[in-house]
Amino acid sequence: MIRLASPRGLMPRYYFSLTNGRLFNDVDGLELDDIHAARDEAIGFARDLMRMEPERRDWTHWTVHVTDGERKPVFDLSFSEAISL
């Protein structure tokens, strides 16, 4: 299910956690316009990590797990998908 921006006009909060281990569980999250902005953030985050520390680990099997303000899953984005987009 695609969750769109709040009908009351409030910015929804999204959390961007990394899966394939518990390296980073996002506890702050970000207020973003909508799911499209959340997707852009997830793509940029994955690309940052691959660019920043390519030698530290093979990121290709990692996933950005995006949840909403109630911590319900919104979408998953694999790092390999972030490269190809």
Next chain:
Amino acid sequence: MKTSEAIPNARNRLLAALAPADRALLAPYLRESRLKQGLVLHEAGSLIDQVYFPESGMISLLAVMTAGNGVETATVGREGAVGVMVGLGGRIAIGRAVVQLEGMFAHLAVGPFQKAMSDSSTLRGLLARYNDTQTMLVYQVAGCNALHQVSARLCRWLLQTHDRGDGDIIPLTQEFLAEMLGVQRTTVSMLAKELQEDGLIDYRRGRIEISNRKGLEARACECYETARTSIDRLFDMDGG
């Protein structure tokens, strides 16, 4: 923005380093204002109309791409000035200048600044040397952005901001830091949490407190020390 006449005992190192005769040329035109975080002083390609000398706070210079995203190319605190190239003939801003840390700034209009530069070879000399130092620092940051790890750049950035602020608390948002470093906000959040886990900072939303400055210096890239040394050398030459 509240504006008043600039105080005679300049807290800006560049103004303080001026010869008395050169200070006398600028003093009648200098004003002092408190500028808020996020205020854009000029955009790339726009006409520069004021020259700013930070007395506290800090200005960031950004290279901005056509998509609107940008990355920091230099920061200017009380050791420097923004817009001095107008005194050397240029009037078009080569990047965006934005107030990064709120503070007090001495400033004057381009006209009297250019007149003073035209009238004084010692003023031209000091500001040309400052311009050289600033250009060297832009080169350094260009190399830093391309070659150094984002975590080391974040440490450099926090140290530079700490040097220019008052106290250990740095009132920055994720958004600002992300723009400065050219990464996503989530990336900043992750890196800040790593620094917090190592006891170097205390990080909460929109607020960073430096806990272990020595530790941050050890994590920062060489560019922090290079910048500090270059600036000190400029003022050693001028007795400032």
